[in-house]
Amino acid sequence: MAQELEFGLDTFGDVTNGADGKPLPHAQVIRNLVEEAILADSVGIDFIGVGEHHRADFAVSSPETVLAGMATRTSRIKLGSAVTVLSSDDPIRVFQRFSTVDALSNGRAEVILGRGSFTESFPLFGFDLRDYEKLFEEKLDLFAALLPQQPVSWQGSIRPPLKDQLVYPPVENGPLKTWIGVGGSPESVVRAARYDLPMMLAIIGGDPLRFKPYVDLYHRAYTQIGKPVKPIGVHSPGYVAATDEQAKEEFFPAFKANRDRIGAERGWPPMTREDFEQEVARGSLYLGSPETVARKITATAKGLGIARFQLKYSAGPLAHEKAMECIRLYGEKVVPLVREMLG
DSSP states (O other), rough: OOOOOOOEEEEEOOOOOOSSSSSSSSSHHHHHHHHHHHHHTTTOOOEEEEEEOOTTTTSSSSSSHHHHHHTTTTTSOOOSOOEEEGGGGGGHHHHHHHHHHHHHHTTBEEEEEOSSSOOOOOOOOOHHGGGHHHHHHHHHHHHHTTTTTOOOEOOOOOOOOOEEOSSSOOOOSSOOOEEEEEEESHHHHHHHHHTTTEEEOOOOSSGGGGGHHHHHHHHHHHHHHSSOOEEEEEEEEEESSSHHHHHHHHHHHHHHHHHHHHHHHHHHOOOOOHHHHHHHHHHHHHHSHHHHHHHHHHHHHHHTTSEEEEOOOOOTOHHHHHHHHHHHHIIIIIHHHHHHHHO
């Protein structure tokens, strides 16, 4: 592998259940996320990402604000989004918020830009879903123009033009680390290369190695533009416990509840235990003991040649205390095992 693998964690800020089995207040969930970041920092995890949603079952609508809180309580872990829904936001404001997090964290901010798999933000902020593609394309083009931190002149159809405009505050040391989140479309892969940005593959089901053609496409695109290829990362769900069986029994009820709730909105059938076991055994669910999870991450890292693996550890109502133990095992057990396996 070209560089040492980095290890990340992702959370969508799912509304979790308390000790009484009832959903916690959104405010408490957000405070718990900061505690999870503190633990992740202390056990040596490289990155934590916080997702953006605008619905009742997720507590975080402003990842940058949560990341700013994390920045003041951590010292080394990189802090980013998972993902920022750029299509329904203003690229200049996104840049400004993340450059502020970068300042608070002494250079640890990152942003993962995407369109998101949920669309609630579009009507909320007055955007037409018929403009889904155009909004992302133009806003990404403007955001990319901000990264060199030079006067920006830009013109498109979604906002008034800019002429020699500087944006503040600047990122203190170098450009803001910016990834493009890719869910499996060849056009998104080529777009990431065209803007010379690292690619984060969201692999949430099926054999992870089925994404190898997208990795190959990304490399070919860089060959054509004559630049060194940027890093590739993988975001996938998972959970670590002391044993495989404990991990399954603790994770399955919450994972099913979360998946079935979202699936009901999208016309998916309820997930069966057989579906779950299949995804654990041969799919993109990195679940089990530290040894089991480490072997699966190692296989993906070798098969896809990635520079970072991000474990999406939150799962609907899964309790904060269980998430904390998963984070501890991931940092203290899984990470060293993977590094050993990769040599």
